Amino acid sequence: MKEEDYEVECPVCGCVRPHILVHAKRGVGREGMEFTLKCTECGSTHKRVFSEEKLVDRPYVLSEGGVSTKGTTKLFSDESVSVGEELYLGDRRCVVTALETKNGRAESARSTDITTIWARSTSVKVVRISVNQGSRTLSLKVEAQPEEEFAIGDIVETDRGRVVITGIRTDGRSLDRGSVEAADIVRVYAKMVREGQAHHPRPGPGGAGRRG
Numbered sequence: 001m002k003e004e005d006y007e008v009e010c011p012v013c014g015c016v017r018p019h020i021l022v023h024a025k026r027g028v029g030r031e032g033m034e035f036t037l038k039c040t041e042c043g044s045t046h047k048r049v050f051s052e053e054k055l056v057d058r059p060y061v062l063s064e065g066g067v068s069t070k071g072t073t074k075l076f077s078d079e080s081v082s083v084g085e086e087l088y089l090g091d092r093r094c095v096v097t098a099l100e101t102k103n104g105r106a107e108s109a110r111s112t113d114i115t116t117i118w119a120r121s122t123s124v125k126v127v128r129i130s131v132n133q134g135s136r137t138l139s140l141k142v143e144a145q146p147e148e149e150f151a152i153g154d155i156v157e158t159d160r161g162r163v164v165i166t167g168i169r170t171d172g173r174s175l176d177r178g179s180v181e182a183a184d185i186v187r188v189y190a191k192m193v194r195e196g197q198a199h200h201p202r203p204g205p206g207g208a209g210r211r212g
Contacts, residue, residue: 006018006019006020006021006035006037006074007019007073007074007075007076007087007088008037008048008076008079009079010039010041010042010044010046011044011046012039012042012044013039013041013042013044015085015086015087016079016081016085016086016087016088017039017040017041017042017087017088018039018040018041018088019037019038019039019040020037020038020040021035021036021037021038022036022037022038022045023035023036034047034048034049035047035048035049054076054077054078055074055075055076055077056074056075056076056077056111056112057072057073057074058072058073058074058075058111058114058115058116058117059071059072059115059116059117060072060073060089060116060117060118060119061116061117061118061119062089062092062094062119062120062121063097063118063119063120063121064092064120064121064123064146064183067183067184071089073089073117075111075114076111077110077111077112078110078111079110079111080108080109080110080111081096081099081108081109081111081114081117082096082099082107082108083096083097083098083099083107083108084096086122087119089117089119092121092123093121093122093123094119094120094121094122094123095119095120095122096117096118096119097118097119097120098118099114099116099117099118100114100115100116100117100118101113101114101115102115121146121183122145122146123146124143124144124145124146125143125144125145125146125148125182125183125185126141126142126143127141127142127143127144127150127182127185127188128140128141128186128187128188129141129142129156129158129163129187129188129189129190130187130188130189130190131160131163131190131191131192132166132189132190132191133191133192138160140158140159140160140163142156142157142158144182145182146181146182146183147181147182147183148181148182149179149180149181149182150165150168150179150180150181150182150185150188151165151178151179151180152165152166152167152168152175152176152177152178152179153165154179155193156188156190161192161193162192162193163190163191163192163193164190164191164192164193165188165189165190166189166190166191167188167189167190168180168185168187168188168189169185169186169187169188169189170184170185170186171184171186
């Protein structure tokens with residue numbers, strides 16, 4: 001079992017987080033093992049007694065940028081999962097959008113009753129930008145939500161100034177028009193915005209910020 005497969009509720013964060021196993025010993029006066037677990041999100045440690053039999057594999061379908069991937073995650077058999085709850089699937093921070101159980105869809109269910117977890121990634125996507133400056137190329141990065149769209153002609157606010165998007169490359173194609181969600185972008189091509197140049201500004205997260 002991999003360390004990152006310990007998905008338990010962190011008493012500090014107040015929700016399910018991936019944990020790393022720090023130490024394990026035989027539980028005193030009861031069956032099972034006493035595990036000291038460290039939350040990978042906040043760094044706090046806490047103890048929990050359980051046996052391998054209490055861990056169950058549950059399949060999930062993760063949606064990210066219009067692409068769905070399947071996998072399995074380990075959950076404790078005595079814990080419940082609810083729609084709207086945040087958890088980690090693999091290395092992705094996600095929100096549960098639906099739960100399939102033995103009796104159909106449910107808003108909340110024990111892990112032993114779940115047949116499929118449907119989730120959407122909320123992880124931030126790092127978008128790489130190559131800016132053509134004649135004899136050299138400037139490499140920049142900006143953060144975006146996976147579902148955010150980048151369009152040809154858009155202005156992007158970076159720590160080196162504003163750039164205008166001239167091209168977008170994905171895994172399967174290169175675009176010189178249209179738009180693409182951040183999750184599907186391999187690289188954005190751009191040029192610096194000249195003073196007074198007309199542009200089509202796009203708001204950043206919350207209506208302000210990195211795009212102007």
